[in-house]
Amino acid sequence: MDMRADQQYNPYRNFSREQWAKLRDDTPMTLEAGEIAALRSMYDRLDLREVEEIYLPLSRLLSIYVTATQRLYYAQRKFLGIEDRKMPYIIGVAGSVAVGKSTTARVLQALLARWSPRPKVDLVTTDGFLYPNAVLERDGIMQKKGFPESYDLPTLLQFLSDIKAGRNAVRAPVYSHLTYDVVPNKWVEVDQPDILIVEGVNVLQTGRLPRDGKAVPVVSDFFDFSVYIDADEPVLRDWYVRRFLALRDTAFHDPRSYFNRYALLSDEEATATALAIWERTNLANLEDNILPTRPRATLILKKGADHVVENVALRRL
Template sequence: MHPRPTVAYSPYATYSREDWARLRADTPMTLSEADLENLSGLTERVSTEEVVDIYLPLSRLLNLYVEASQGLHSESENFLHKGDGKVPFIIGLAGSVAAGKSTTARVLQALLARWPSHPNVELVPTDGFLFPNAVLEDRGLMARKGFPESYDLETLLNFLGDVKSGRERVEAPVYSHLVYDVLNDQKLVVDRPDVVIVEGLNVLQPAKLPKDGEAIPFVSDFFDFSIYIDAAEGLVEEWYVERFLRLRQTAFRDPASYFHRYAKLSEEEARETGLAIWRSINLVNLTENILPTRQRADLILRKGAGHAVESVALRKL
């Protein structure tokens, strides 16, 4: 094997929390305390300070990207004498299980929808594009749920292609974390929004390039901007186990829950079980598939204790 080359150049400009917070400028705080409560996750409380320091500057930056994209699309249509109508700006959001992707996605959706030039913002979790449990069981993949091979990539790519082409009422499958499966009787309808946030574990993973040079699209080919939620493995492990313990006291108690059997575990048993699941499945997926895609992101949010973002790395233009 050839040794990895040493290159001094970094494609990112890294900002401390304090330096990044200054980029908010005069962007108004548009979320109330009630909004923050609704946007918070099971183990991640969204604070006013976090929104002001991290997410308002980020929403300001993304607003610049969206408006520039809208302007370029309009001018291109005029130049080409075409009238295809608007196409959405698509943001990809990646990171480990329990890193806080869903919470970040909800906060960004709420903030971006409050900018006047793009009020229609949709959030699409890629969990819905997992193969149904029956298919995973038939293929021996239930223990690898969340790994790249457990997703219906063809359906996801076709969905993104339809959305990006500006088609009306594009349907996405819906996933239930309660029953731990795709819901056949429910669909998420995306109807020509201004912005779409696509959130998932492996959305930045490249496909294997074919030797014959034929085009094979990556999921990230459809993204106009991408974000990776980063944190030390030890912290993510801690957050995962904490979430497992919370679920044991809440959702797992529902008899309809796929994990109802865990509701009667003692706290010590639940902690051991959560840790075992993390280390045997989710940590493996993180190290083998998710973490290697970090450097493909346009922006990396590096979290510390309590889910507080400590630094922001932005890809240089």
């Protein structure tokens, strides 16, 4: 056999959009057009067809995974002879800046919350676990905001550990995209959800292996399923620039905005600024930290230039 190694040992099953859409089977559409529009980020694309052909099959698949995991959990609990609290099912959503992670996470939350018998589905982003800007400035890594070292990893790991242990009223810090900073003394409480979706650029990041063999937990250790939203770098760059230009005309005009200084830039100046930020920070983070984690995802959604998912890859069991 003359088969390329990446095909011979590929741990994924690959599906065209048409093949994947057929896997919806009889999964009902539980969202209306107006709800779908509300779930979409203003810089992303999402319509009824995308939900029907991509996210309903994914919702069906997740229902199978969640049910199987719950059965295994109860079987293990019976084997050990222990009485634990319920174990939340945790889904990670990863991918580059501007790829549409927030839209995917919100669509999944909306669809999963309408399963019978209406599970409690919460959503948190890892932005709240970034170090405050003052700390990043002090440590000289403000230009690396979003890189693994810019997160308060111990606090994030403790949060996920408490969630997985079934503790109630677990607090997550709140982040403001307007001020581009963690909001002091403000939290959101996550209280024993059935399903928790965790969205962030580096949630599939691994840690450096210790020489002494001691355990080094990483965020994805707490995931039961993970989704990586993928797109080619030139496409991501274009989406980022378009989003920057849209924000220049809207949110940047708010005096409280961290990026208010960019509000009066011309199209040419704003484009040049966005490209510089992309090259200096987002592209470097993508190449060094985010893209290398793609093979760790359970499912990969590959988008084309029009924000429509073209291919789906599912990790084999």
